[in-house]
Amino acid sequence: MASVRVAVRVRPMNRREKDLTAKCIIKMDATKTSITNLKIPDGIGADSTRDRTKTFTYDFSYDSTDCKSSSFVSQEKVFKDLGSDVLRAAFEGYNACVFAYGQTGSGKSYTMMGNPVRQNTTKWTVFDTLIQKDSSQRDQRLSY
Numbered sequence: 001m002a003s004v005r006v007a008v009r010v011r012p013m014n015r016r017e018k019d020l021t022a023k024c025i026i027k028m029d030a031t032k033t034s035i036t037n038l039k040i041p042d043g044i045g046a047d048s049t050r051d052r053t054k055t056f057t058y059d060f061s062y063d064s065t066d067c068k069s070s071s072f073v074s075q076e077k078v079f080k081d082l083g084s085d086v087l088r089a090a091f092e093g094y095n096a097c098v099f100a101y102g103q104t105g106s107g108k109s110y111t112m113m114g115n116p117v118r119q120n121t122t123k124w125t126v127f128d129t130l131i132q133k134d135s136s137q138r139d140q141r142l143s144y
């Protein structure tokens with residue numbers, strides 16, 4: 001596991017953003033995140049086009065804007081990609097840390113804690129599985 005991993009996640013638009021008919025200017029493609037400056041007109045010249053959209057590569061780029069989209073990334077996937085290895089490392093005695101960074105309302109708490117009713121169940125199920133796996137490995141070690 002790499003010592004540091006960085007992920008970007010885009011949440012669905014909230015009511016206020018929808019009411020303002022805000023446009024989504026972020027696109028994710030595998031590990032790449034592209035941001036488009038709509039104030040720069042499209043297709044004027046090669047240089048303008050390059051400035052209009054900037055692309056950055058991260059370990060993970062998560063599109064969680066629309067749960068009906070084929071590219072939708074669920075809370076469970078985020079946890080499996082980012083949380084489970086950190087937990088495993090912690091069980092193995094390594095120091096580990098996960099933190100979320102972003103402006104207010106961008107989805108930090110949601111990504112870390114999930115939805116209290118449904119998504120925590122998924123998270124804790126994966127967590128329980130890890131604990132069970134850890135104890136069964138320990139039991140195997142003890143039985144040698």
Ligand SMILES: Nc1ncnc2c1ncn2[C@@H]1O[C@H](COP(=O)(O)OP(=O)(O)OP(=O)(O)O)[C@@H](O)[C@H]1O
Pocket residue numbers: 010011012014064102103104105106107108109110111
């Ligand atoms: N991936 C997501 N899918 C659905 N809803 C989300 C998602 N991320 C955030 N939200 C919703 O967006 C709102 C703001 O999210 P959240 O409270 O997690 O932001 P925050 O970054 O922790 O804000 P603050 O810094 O003010 O504490 C919440 O209503 C939350 O349920």
